[in-house]
Every structure is written in structure tokens, then in C-alpha cells.
Amino acid sequence: MTRYATLAAILSQRIEQGLYPTGQRLPSVRTLSQEHGVSISTVQQAYRLLEESQLVEARPKSGYFVRGVRTLAELPAVTRPVQRPVDISQWEQVLELIRTKPREDLVQLGRGMPDISEPTLKPLIKALGHMGRHGDLRSLYYDNIQGVMGLREQIARLLLDSGCQISADQLVITTGCHEALSAGLRAVCQPGDIVAVDSPCFHGTMQTLKGLGMKALEVPTDPLTGISLEALEMALDQWPIKAILLTPNCNNPLGYIMPEARKQRLLTLAQRHDVAIIEDDVYGDIAYQYPRPRTIKSFDDDGRVLLCSSFSKTLAPGLRIGWIAPGRYLERVLHMKYIGTGSTATQPQLAIADFIRHGHYLQHLRRMRTRYQQNRDLMTGWIMKYFPPGTRVSQPRGGFMLWIELDDEFDTLRLNRYLERQGVQIAVGSIFSASGKYRNCLRINYAPKLTSEIEQAVRRVGETIQSLLLAPVAGIESALAQRG
Amino acid sequence: MTRYATLAAILSQRIEQGLYPTGQRLPSVRTLSQEHGVSISTVQQAYRLLEESQLVEARPKSGYFVRGVRTLAELPAVTRPVQRPVDISQWEQVLELIRTKPREDLVQLGRGMPDISEPTLKPLIKALGHMGRHGDLRSLYYDNIQGVMGLREQIARLLLDSGCQISADQLVITTGCHEALSAGLRAVCQPGDIVAVDSPCFHGTMQTLKGLGMKALEVPTDPLTGISLEALEMALDQWPIKAILLTPNCNNPLGYIMPEARKQRLLTLAQRHDVAIIEDDVYGDIAYQYPRPRTIKSFDDDGRVLLCSSFSKTLAPGLRIGWIAPGRYLERVLHMKYIGTGSTATQPQLAIADFIRHGHYLQHLRRMRTRYQQNRDLMTGWIMKYFPPGTRVSQPRGGFMLWIELDDEFDTLRLNRYLERQGVQIAVGSIFSASGKYRNCLRINYAPKLTSEIEQAVRRVGETIQSLLLAPVAGIESALAQRG
Incomplete structure (x- = not known):
């Protein structure tokens, strides 16, 4: 690893560990140069790296600050799966997910597909x-x-x-x-x-x-x-x-x-x-x-x-x-x-x-890293806007997937059946468990360009969840039919 | 299936079953047309197909004849493997075969590679x-x-x-x-x-x-x-x-x-x-x-x-x-x-x-069918020429592999070790058996253009077999070293 990368890694770890909390001014370039025995330009390169990875922002004439991570949503709870060896089921649901071919009238939020249009x-x-x-x-x-x-x-x-x-x-x-x-x-x-x-x-x-x-x-x-x-x-x-x-x-x-x-x-x-x-x-x-x-x-x-x-x-x-x-x-x-x-x-x-x-390859990674991070923030905002209060959302530090946890009693398998008719596909939580846990969770992909069409799809998911939470079981069909 | 293809299939089956032996004149176009209630041109198309697949040859003004299959070599015997369920071994030998990368100084007769140069x-x-x-x-x-x-x-x-x-x-x-x-x-x-x-x-x-x-x-x-x-x-x-x-x-x-x-x-x-x-x-x-x-x-x-x-x-x-x-x-x-x-x-x-x-695709198949069949005859000829008398050779009716059976006591694993130094690779027979049978057999690929370089490689295989059959065990090393 080069010197500046090593220094960036050290700083990034300190931020991660909360030694420098959000919004705090970071040590000056001169201080770090003396502290670590490296050149001024090495420190500057390290800070540039940290800016690129959005951990740090430069404020003109003030120095470098820990970037505010907007804590938009509460995190999902620590998981509590069945702690004994089990045989795995859920193949039918997985098959349903992976068999779906891309088509015009379906917004696929469920699959693990990266953006390939850059x-x-x-x-x-x-x-x-x-x-x-x-x-x-x-x-x-x-x-x-x-x-x-x-x-x-x-x-x-x-x-x-x-x-x-x-x-x-x-x-x-x-x-x-x-x-x-x-x-x-x-x-x-x-x-x-x-x-x-x-x-x-x-x-x-x-x-x-x-x-x-x-x-x-x-x-x-x-x-x-x-x-x-x-x-x-x-x-x-x-x-x-x-x-x-x-x-x-x-x-x-x-x-x-x-x-x-x-x-x-x-x-x-x-x-x-x-x-x-x-x-x-x-x-x-x-x-x-x-x-x-x-x-x-x-x-x-x-x-x-x-x-x-x-x-x-x-x-x-x-x-x-x-x-x-x-x-x-x-x-x-x-x-x-x-x-x-x-x-x-x-x-x-x-x-x-x-x-x-x-x-x-490295050039492409640089671009995707920034793109996906921006998308994460945008998608998290949409979830907060359209999903019921109390929805818990993961805070991914890489990749392009959000894990969303709903009310304990909520059933995303049922949600999925309603969404299908509305042209939206999600990944239901239960396929991520061997024992059928996480029925109240879903996974959403935020890799693609987040167009207004996708925003509308997320809105539909949120509204359907709200309807299912509110409407008495018998009334749902008609409530959703009217919306359709 | 079209009419002429059906007719061709019937005739090809009769030839296969020996109803029309090698060299015999086949029914005339007119006879077949009447017998099968099809047009003259359908019969002619059927015969053209059979000519293409080399089962039949047209002799000017005489009609169509069953093509002579030159029986160059005796066939391998009906196999007698161990008739109980066994666990399979021989992975090391297979790995050796498939790990070899194409290289200039090695004639690879062992692998199942088609000719891709057409x-x-x-x-x-x-x-x-x-x-x-x-x-x-x-x-x-x-x-x-x-x-x-x-x-x-x-x-x-x-x-x-x-x-x-x-x-x-x-x-x-x-x-x-x-x-x-x-x-x-x-x-x-x-x-x-x-x-x-x-x-x-x-x-x-x-x-x-x-x-x-x-x-x-x-x-x-x-x-x-x-x-x-x-x-x-x-x-x-x-x-x-x-x-x-x-x-x-x-x-x-x-x-x-x-x-x-x-x-x-x-x-x-x-x-x-x-x-x-x-x-x-x-x-x-x-x-x-x-x-x-x-x-x-x-x-x-x-x-x-x-x-x-x-x-x-x-x-x-x-x-x-x-x-x-x-x-x-x-x-x-x-x-x-x-x-x-x-x-x-x-x-x-x-x-x-x-x-x-x-x-x-069908055009490519037509070409390869003819090419491989010609190569089979050529390669069989080389085997008969360079291998010891009594060598048994398969008569493939498709594909591009010859199966060669040597004297019962012969060990192709040992042969293989000598051949490696001479830049020739074969597939040893034992990898085709779960129980380590066929040590006296080998498989040779005749897909590529059969150049004189390949003929020389086949000759080297034949000569090495002869040396191993004749030389007393202790003397082999030096006998082969001289040849080297």
C-alpha cells in the first residue's frame, strides 16, 4: 500500500470507530504530516482519497471535516434466527425471483443486478x-x-x-x-x-x-x-x-x-x-x-x-x-x-x-463507488418518505442493496402478491433465511439510475404496505383494486 | 422429416443391417419410386443424401452401390468390466490430461478437442x-x-x-x-x-x-x-x-x-x-x-x-x-x-x-462430417502401419476419437511416461474405467488437419509401444534414450 493510502486507511478507521464524530474538524495537514512523518503532499493525497470516498469534506479556508452521515432511518435490529441446524426450503420463491426476465412493464427492485449503463x-x-x-x-x-x-x-x-x-x-x-x-x-x-x-x-x-x-x-x-x-x-x-x-x-x-x-x-x-x-x-x-x-x-x-x-x-x-x-x-x-x-x-x-x-477496471470502480453511494442516500430518502413510520432501513457501506424491516407481524410474501399486479418486483425477506425468518423484511436494489419511474415504484410499494397494515383482511382486495 | 430423408433413413438402415452388403447394386430409382410411392426426384434426393454420408456411391450408367468399408483393423473385444458398483479413482491422471495447455512442442492426441479452423x-x-x-x-x-x-x-x-x-x-x-x-x-x-x-x-x-x-x-x-x-x-x-x-x-x-x-x-x-x-x-x-x-x-x-x-x-x-x-x-x-x-x-x-x-450450423456440420470421416480412415491407416501387429482399432461411425486396444499385458500408463518426453500426449485407457480397467488401451483424437507432424507423432507412439513390448524392462531406458 502507498503511504497516502495507509494514512487514509488510518483516518478512515478512526472515523469509523467514532474517534472523530460527524461534523468534527480533522487534524490539519501540517499536524498530520508531523505526527506521521510524511510529506505535506502525502497528507493532501490521503485527504483527497477520503473526500472521494465521501467520508470527509473540505470546507474552504477551514480545513477538513467528518462528513455528516444523515441518519435517516433506524437500523434493523440484531437478527435472532433459530440457532440449530436446519434444512433449507424457499426454493419456489427464489425460482420465482430469478425466473423473471427483464420486461418493459415491470420495475425490478428485487434482483442483485448492477448498473451496466455507465x-x-x-x-x-x-x-x-x-x-x-x-x-x-x-x-x-x-x-x-x-x-x-x-x-x-x-x-x-x-x-x-x-x-x-x-x-x-x-x-x-x-x-x-x-x-x-x-x-x-x-x-x-x-x-x-x-x-x-x-x-x-x-x-x-x-x-x-x-x-x-x-x-x-x-x-x-x-x-x-x-x-x-x-x-x-x-x-x-x-x-x-x-x-x-x-x-x-x-x-x-x-x-x-x-x-x-x-x-x-x-x-x-x-x-x-x-x-x-x-x-x-x-x-x-x-x-x-x-x-x-x-x-x-x-x-x-x-x-x-x-x-x-x-x-x-x-x-x-x-x-x-x-x-x-x-x-x-x-x-x-x-x-x-x-x-x-x-x-x-x-x-x-x-x-x-x-x-x-x-x-x-479501477476507473470503473471509482465511478460506481460514488454513484452507488449517492443512490443509497436517495433511495433511503424515498423509503423514509413513502414507507410507514417505524420502518427500519440498513445503512450499507458498499454494494447496492437496502434491507428493510417492517412491523414484526407484516408478511412480505403477501405484499409481493399484490405488487406483482402493480408491476413491481421486490425480494422477499424469507428467501434470506433457512428457517423462513424475515417474513417482515424485504430487499431493494438501488443500482440503476434512480428515475422518477423508480421513485413511483417505491411509492407504490410503500402505499401497498400502508394499505395492508390498515385495511382489514377482507377489504384489502377491493381497496387495492380501486387503486389499481 | 421430409419424404426423401425418410427414404434415405430406410435405405441407410437396410445397409446397416447388412440387407444390402458392401459392393451390391441398390434398387434403381424407378423401382424405389414405385415401391415407396414417391416421385423420381424424391428418390434422387435420397440417394444424394446417402452419397453425402458416404454410404453409397454412384457409378456412371450403372446405378448406386453400397460403398466398400475398408475393414482395416480388427475391432476391440466386447468389454468385460468388473460387474459390481465401485468408487471411482483415476482423478490424478485426468487432471494431468486436462491441465496440459496447448503448446508448440507438444502434439496433443489425447483431448476431446474438435477442429475449429474450418x-x-x-x-x-x-x-x-x-x-x-x-x-x-x-x-x-x-x-x-x-x-x-x-x-x-x-x-x-x-x-x-x-x-x-x-x-x-x-x-x-x-x-x-x-x-x-x-x-x-x-x-x-x-x-x-x-x-x-x-x-x-x-x-x-x-x-x-x-x-x-x-x-x-x-x-x-x-x-x-x-x-x-x-x-x-x-x-x-x-x-x-x-x-x-x-x-x-x-x-x-x-x-x-x-x-x-x-x-x-x-x-x-x-x-x-x-x-x-x-x-x-x-x-x-x-x-x-x-x-x-x-x-x-x-x-x-x-x-x-x-x-x-x-x-x-x-x-x-x-x-x-x-x-x-x-x-x-x-x-x-x-x-x-x-x-x-x-x-x-x-x-x-x-x-x-x-x-x-x-x-x-447445418452447413458446418456437413463439412465436419466429411472431414472427420476422411480423417478416421487416414488415422486408422497410420495406426495399422506404425503400431504392432494384432493392435485392435475401433470403427467410429461419428465423432473424432479412435479407441485402440493393445496386448492384454501392455501398460499405457508406462507408455505415457515415455511419450511425454517425446512431446506426444495420448489419453490412457484407465481413465475411462471406474475400476482401473483398460490399462492396455488408449484413445487418440483425429479431429485436426492430419499433417505429417501428426503422422510422425503417431509413428513415435507406435515405435515406443514396440520398444516397450520388445525391450527387457531394464534395457528400455537406454533403448529409448538412444532413440530420443
């Missing part, structure tokens, strides 16, 4: 089309089962930003993060095994456990700091857990970034109980802070962490390019990859390698 | 590059989890040629045939279950069984007619078999096409014992006969056949586009696909749909 993606589209013009045959061949070396080298370079020193030889390219997670799980667990997960947990992960015949043990999770280490430790003492599967950075759906100290403690726990960690970092590169947060993998000294990620959230999901750094489980993962897909399509690998090599 | 593939490369020039964003999105509708429609149309009436809704696009087979197996079997397979059997299938914790029961197989129905019936009576997995068309590695009557009998057997059939048809479109052979799926009337295929052998493996027609298991397969890869890359799907829609 001009910073253009060089990628160009790279994908490159081959045709030059009659390049490389992309018709299988490449090495581990994936195109050029791409693995670029990923290895990017991983340095998350504190990981991983060589290209230790990486396996996969068909999206789905294959990374699936191969990782099959490498370390058998059917019937118990896997501890953060809760709520990405529905794809849940369904993978279901499909592989494994049981999920959902661990209580804090919407700011992530999986409860205390509850996890108890679970590890009580059950023969084989792996811990979690998303510590820009968690889906809660949006938190687990503090570094907790990441280290989690690793120590895993070592003490000798279990593997499957770390889903698919949103890690679009954390709103810069430099991006470290992974648990970056602390791993005995190869027990399987780091899984992809370009589906940072670039585009249709490319289906992910990767896994499986540590000591490399050979098992290769076997699982071989039997799952043989290898991964060559052309998108070549195109992405090209895109990163020319610096376009 | 000009009939050019429109596909163009279609793949199309997007970049037009800034088309479709390929960056996920499509429906079942795959791009346009491609599924084209595949449904192609499937008619194998006698299958399957709608686009009943198809799922997969990441290569690997994912089709893997998802299919996981849809119908659990870990620990027994799956009956033809033997020898594609190593990818074997490794999939291994990876999924299933047991293989290898059934004796005839190099001309395929899996022994008698042995299979005994096995079904004796063991709790859950599925039959086989490649009845252009079998890999043996090259046979199972006769239609046997396909029907196999289906009846499966129905009687209520087991699923997983049918690998990945080489079916490059059978040397036209129209192409029917699938078992085409007889399926209760949805128990899961038909798996891909464009990896007909077009190019680096595209990673396959499909499955899972019959009654559609929803289970969708779940397995979702957890395995989420969905399949969009761009290659769009490009292939475009390629088929414009008629390029």
Missing part, C-alpha cells in the same frame, strides 16, 4: 467484440482448467488491494461466484454436514446448501458489525460445524463491513475449532471506502479460507466470470470445477483481463 | 464479435436461468432431426455438457447411489460420479452395438440402480451408434425397473450418416430420459454452451443449475443462436 464499461464491450474483427481463435479453445493465466495474473494484482498476497497459481476462474461458492462448499463439506452462516444470508448460498444436502446454522448478525462472534463460538462448541460461510464485506443483504479486529477474531475462532471459512467477497470491490476493506483471507496463515468472488457485481453478471482462492483446498476445488462445468468460457476471460490491464 | 466457423466468430461494434448491452445481463429463449428455440428445431419433439420451455442451457450431466445426475440421484454406465465411459462422466459421491456400475459394451442389454438387465435385477448413464450415439471413446431397436429395448428396460436414463448426445450431430441417428429421448414417452448435449464438439469447446432436456426432472435440474453456476454466459448464447438461425 460509459466506463465501454472498453469492456469493445474488448468483448475485439475477437470478431481480428479472427482471433483463442476464445474458441478450452483454456487451462484453472482459467486464462492473463486474467488470473490481473486478479492476483487486484487482490493486493484487499491485503491478499495470492499468486495466479493459487486462483481458479469459475463460472460466476455461484460456481466458486458451490465448488468451495463441495471441497470442504459432505452432504449432511452443518455450515454456519450469517443471517440474513444471500439466497443463492442458502439454495446451494439445500442443493448439496447440507444444513444451515444461522448465526445472529448485527447490521453494523456482522456475524455475532459470541453466538458463533457457542454454536461451534455445540455443533459439529464443518465450515463458516459469510460475506464480511458489503454484506448482502445487510450492507455492513465487518471491522478488521472482528475478522481476525473470527479467523482465530475457526483455527481453534479447525473449521474452514468460505468468504464471499463479491461486493468487496464496491465498498464506498477507499482503499477497500481487507478480507478475512488476507489474515489467513494456514490456508483455511476459501475466498470467493466474481465480476458480476462490479462489471456485469452476464459475463459469468468469478474466481476462488481456495488455499489448501486447491485440488479438491479443481475436481469440483471439472465435474461442474469443465472449464469457464474463454472469451469473457480474455476481455476482462484486457479491461483490467488497461486500467479501466 | 472456414465454416467464420460466421460464428463474426457473431461473437458483433456486440462490440454495436454497443449491444444484452450480453452483459443475466438472461432467464433457463437460457436465452432465441437459442432454446433454435435447439428445439435442431432436435427434430434426432426425432425429438421438445419445446424451448423444456430445455435448459448449461455451461457445457459437463454442467448438463452434473445437474442431470444430481437431479435424479443422491450421494451413495449406483449409476450404470457403458464401459469404457467418458472420463468426465466418471469423475462427475466420483465428485458427487456416487458409485459406477460398469456394464459390458460391444464396440459396434453398445451397452449389453443382457448384462444391463442382470445388473438391474441385482442392484438398486438409480440411473443409466450412456452415450448411445457416436460413443466416446468407442465410436459406435447403438441400433434403434436396442435403444428402444433399453428404454423399455428402464421403464420396467423405473430408473432414469441420462443420455449423453454430445457427438450425435457429427455422426457420419445423414440424417443423424435418433436419440433414446426421441422414444421417451414418460419423461424419464434426460438428454444432455453441447456445442463443444460440433462448434467450439471454449464457448461453454450446452443444454439439457430433462423431461420430468425440469425443476430439480433448474435448482441444480442455479446452485452450480447461477446462469450461463449470455454472449455466446446470442452468437450461437444467430449462427444456427442463418443456416451456418
